[in-house]
Amino acid sequence: MAINEALRQMMLLDKSVFLIGQGVKSPWYVGNTAKGLLEDFGPERVIDTPVSENAVTGAAVGAAIAGMRPIVVHPRMDFMMYALDPIINEAANWHYMSGGRGSVPVVIWAIINRGSEQAAQHSQALYALFAHIPGLKVVMPSTPYDAKGLMISAIRDDNPVVYIDDRWLYTLEGEVPEKVYSIPIGKGIIRKRGKDVSLVATSYMVVESMKASEDLKKDGIDVEVIDLRSIKPLDKKLLFESVRKTGRLVIADGGWKSCGLSAEILATISESGNPFKNIKAPIRRIALPDTPAPASSNLEKAYYPDHRKIASTIRDLM
């Protein structure tokens, strides 16, 4: 409902904002996030579409080039792979290849929708793919407060923003102010201050990391939990400062391990040199194994790392 409020408020404030995508009329696709918008803003600004990810995303990008601020929703990120051309070739490059004369203020909203034995094509967390592309910004909220604030920032941004949220977060409840507020893109936040180890996470892994930090309190380990909020640009300063302070680093990444976010964070900190002068323990990465998502729940348990895995990894470092 936090996202719903962000959409409603921005559509009220700015006539150029509109929502387009598959299933925006149906709670089956996007939960309550689009509830009531069609009734309030009409079918001209709340556009349910056929299954045509490529053309529909392209239409959103084209409308943005023509001065609108569309939000195009992909209820399952896996299906968004059909739309890589308008996202990567067109939207991401547009401002650069036009020498700054054209811009694409579009929000590409992708929902990761995994677990429940949905298997390989209903589960993929592909944010690292988009973070690789120059010209795209990538944000991932982990709380209802951030879900609203980051959506508002994404809509207001003059660049294409890939906004990725995880269905596993949809049952979370939290304080969401009624007012219009934004969360700066490119800024992370310390969810829990600590002195012994920096635990860097994003999206759903922040929830698991907070649980892990609670577990570790009993062991007398004081964890600092960092929620990146933005995958691109990365809040390097926040990372450097935390690692410099704690001397230990664990990254909890909800995506695959190879060439992923965890590797990028590690390389970024490594290149900067400074925080490593007083490093006290080897760096550890917790990520998905380089394996497609399985169906069987027994295999799912082995596939998705949880707070227990994070806690045991940190215990081993101390």
Place this chain on the structure above:
Amino acid sequence: MEPIIKGEVRCPVHLYSGEEAIATGVCAALAKKDYIFGTHRSHGHYLAKGGDMRELIAEIYGKQTGCSRGRGGSMHICDPEKGILGTVPIVAGTISLAVGSALASKIRKEKRVSVSFFGDGATGEGVLYESLNFAALRKLPIIFVCENNLYSTHMPIRECRPKNNIFEIGSPFCIPSYRVTGNDVLKVYEVARKAVDMCRKGQGPVFIEFMTYRLRGHVGPDDSIQGTRTDIRPQEEIAKWRKKDPTRNFERYLLRDKIFKRENLEAIKKEIRRKVNEAHIFAKKSPYPKKGELRKYVFKE
């Protein structure tokens, strides 16, 4: 041609020679506020919609004064103030974008018309069919202009499609569709006018297939890449189409019907030559983008 052969122009240049009547006729039917999107072969679209000759040539030379500040080159030209929203070489890449611009003008109730220029090769891409369907569903003011020059890069279109029926593509989507010669500017204008009227009245979209031929190779003067001639089209075929050159066609018409005297035409040609030369001089004299500004324009600040 000369600057390409001499190496002064280094970026791939896809010449529009032979297809000029299509851009000219279609854009003559448009208003300044209308939008166009193009392809890798869009110099003609750019100029016909009011783009600046000097900025175009400077862009091809990779200069800071180019229409895309030297970041785009020949295949990425634009002038948003003139409604030239962009051109790209990804085959069919701008069709959905043009649909989006039509959606924008429909939401804003502006009565602008969008034109999507693409080649026959683009009919092999799925996004075209998705776009036709979506545009028809939303009754968007867009004209799909297929410039059928008979070749998809090197491959004859007859080897790409089981039937020579591109103009029929719109029918399953209930889109009025036409096939017209693309080498007669007046016929192009006539059908474009009709299509623009339909779009302005809210009866869009419209699909038009223009039959044409490129008189040069796919890229550069004659597809001459590192000394190898790669244009495999039959010489007789090229010669046959050369006789249908749209600019000569129109010239003959103007003289025959005594609309222009030969000396008037010569004066116009002289003026065009002067403008082109001046644009090349401007481009050559212009500075290159600064190396320190490599990363400028990645994001809009």
